[in-house]
Amino acid sequence: MAGAFFGVVPGLLLAGCSEEASTEKKEPKTEQTSKKENEKKKEEPAKKEPVASYEAIKPSEGAEPIESHYTSEQQSDMPTSEAHGEDTTRSVPLGQTLAKDKEDQTDGPLKENRIVSYYGTPRSENMGILGEYSPDELMTKLKEQTKAYSELDPDRPAIPAIELIATVAQRSPGDDGLYMVPTSEEDIETYAKLAEENDALLILDIQLGKDTIMHQVKLVEKYLKRPNVHLAIDTEFHVTDGQVPGEDLGHVDGKEVQEAIEYISKLTAENDLPDKMVVVHQFADIILNNKDAIQPTENVEVVLNNDGHGIAGLKRAGYHQLVHNQPIQYGGFKVFYKKDEPVMTPEDVLELDPAPAFVNYQ
Numbered sequence: 001m002a003g004a005f006f007g008v009v010p011g012l013l014l015a016g017c018s019e020e021a022s023t024e025k026k027e028p029k030t031e032q033t034s035k036k037e038n039e040k041k042k043e044e045p046a047k048k049e050p051v052a053s054y055e056a057i058k059p060s061e062g063a064e065p066i067e068s069h070y071t072s073e074q075q076s077d078m079p080t081s082e083a084h085g086e087d088t089t090r091s092v093p094l095g096q097t098l099a100k101d102k103e104d105q106t107d108g109p110l111k112e113n114r115i116v117s118y119y120g121t122p123r124s125e126n127m128g129i130l131g132e133y134s135p136d137e138l139m140t141k142l143k144e145q146t147k148a149y150s151e152l153d154p155d156r157p158a159i160p161a162i163e164l165i166a167t168v169a170q171r172s173p174g175d176d177g178l179y180m181v182p183t184s185e186e187d188i189e190t191y192a193k194l195a196e197e198n199d200a201l202l203i204l205d206i207q208l209g210k211d212t213i214m215h216q217v218k219l220v221e222k223y224l225k226r227p228n229v230h231l232a233i234d235t236e237f238h239v240t241d242g243q244v245p246g247e248d249l250g251h252v253d254g255k256e257v258q259e260a261i262e263y264i265s266k267l268t269a270e271n272d273l274p275d276k277m278v279v280v281h282q283f284a285d286i287i288l289n290n291k292d293a294i295q296p297t298e299n300v301e302v303v304l305n306n307d308g309h310g311i312a313g314l315k316r317a318g319y320h321q322l323v324h325n326q327p328i329q330y331g332g333f334k335v336f337y338k339k340d341e342p343v344m345t346p347e348d349v350l351e352l353d354p355a356p357a358f359v360n361y362q
Contacts, residue, residue, distance in 0.1 A: 052274055053228035055199035056113050056157035057147045063154035066095040066355075069347060078351045082316040082324070090353050091324060095153055097357035099327030108275035108301040109159055109201065110330055110357045115277075116146040117161035117203060117360040119334070121168060122187055128362040129337065130164065135194045138162075143198070145361065148346045153355075161201035161230075163279075163360055164191045166220050169207035169237035169245035179245050180209030180237075188223060195228055203230045203279060208238035209245050213256045217263060224264060225271050231264060232279035233257060235287045236307070254290035265297040277301045279332060279358060282322055283308035296329045303358045305332030309339035312348065319352050332358035 067075070080088045091100040097114065098104060104111045118138060120128020130138060142160045149158040166188060169180050188204070195202040204223055206216040213233060223229045235257075238250040261278050268276050278300055282288045296302040304326070306319040315333075323331035333349055333356040349359055 051227070052109075053196075053199075053226075054109060054159045054201050056159045057143060057150045059147075059150040059154035059157060063151050065155060066153045066350060069152055070094070070351070074351075078353065082320045082351070082353060084313075084317045084320065086320065086325075092354045095156070095350065095355050097156070097330055097355050099323070099329060099331065099354050102327060102329045104296070104301060104329065105298045106275035106296070106301050108277055110277060110301045110303070112156065114149055114153065114156050114158040114356075115161050115201065115358045116142070116149055116158045117163040117201075117358070118142045118145075119163040119165075119205070119360050119362045121165040121183060122190075123168075123183075127165065127168075130162070130191075135190060139194060139198050139200070142200070149350075149359065152346050152350055159201060160198065161203055162191050162195050163203040163205050163232055164188065165207060165234075166204040166223075167206045167208070167211070167216050169209045169234070171244050171246055178209045178211045180207060180211055182219060192223065192226065192229065201228050201230060202226075203232050203277075205232040205234055205279075205281075207234045207245070208250070208252075210238075210240070213238075213252070213260050214263065217260050221267070224267060224276070225273065227274050230277040230279070231260070232281060232305075233260070234281045236281065236283065249284070249287065251287050251289060254288060254293035257288075258293045258295060261294070261297060261300050261302060265299040268299040275299050275301065277303060277358075279303045279305050279360075280328075281305045281307050281334075283318065285322070291326055291328070294328050301330060302328050303330045303332040304328045305334060305358060305360065307334045309334075309336040309362075311341050312344050315340070315344070316352065319356075324353055327354075330354075330357040332356055332360065334360050334362060336362050 075094060109115060118129045120130030122130050125131040146158045146160040166183050167180050173179050174181060192202050204220045235252040236250050237245045238252045257280055264276050294302060304323050306322050308315060308318055319333060331354050335344055337343060349356055
């Protein structure tokens, strides 16, 4: 109990130290012993600070601050279009990504940057843009989309990321009865290499089925030990007995999410990795209970990503309800190229309060 010693008079013993030890005569250091200590220090390798594994897409020299892209009338109306009758006062200034009264204790990628990701699996065109293009074509398009955000908000240049579904929920139980199938190591390595070669991030998305979050985290743990790999949890696909992913709406307990966050935080510290990010997908209140249990750590940034496709006004309202009204740390927002009405522009996305630090496209 360190606090018990604050009032101790200088010179008295601390707990755990014997009187004999305190009076023991110490031999003075000789030149020879000092030399040996110095040589030992030289032999010990200096601890290396984790190196960032990404590079943001730089804005052009003429890129203007975010405020300059909106008229004063637009800025005054932004909260109204999102709040749908609730309090229309902005919680944070235009462009700020941290939710109100939240902080970031990490050196993670969201502290100074925004992340723009493409979502899906190469095995299906129906599950996101990753299934529609070859890896090289995908990266070209991803960089173009990412740069659009760097141009709009040059003070927070955007980093490209690939969000690859690492465990795919399915309607058949499979041999193990978990209603999910892991993505092949070959596919994961293909996109891990693509991300690394392009200074991008790889986000491994787990869809759970009837499996536990922690078991699936451990399935991809060897990849999470890489400096540019992060985690996403697709909460809607976590079902129980008698339910089927994709037919029944799943749900997740926030305490289980937090267990994964703390596990990854420890993994990051023990392996001297750059700080990580965990993305939690949610598009309805009933999907995620005990949400207050979800908290960032010193090594992990947390994004609550607002999913769901459809009418832009309803998507804004969903973000207001799930992110603005129930803040964790950072907000995320998903855009569907083929299912949204209309497809929101980067300008539309950055109007949200708080501004999404993470934008993913499906």
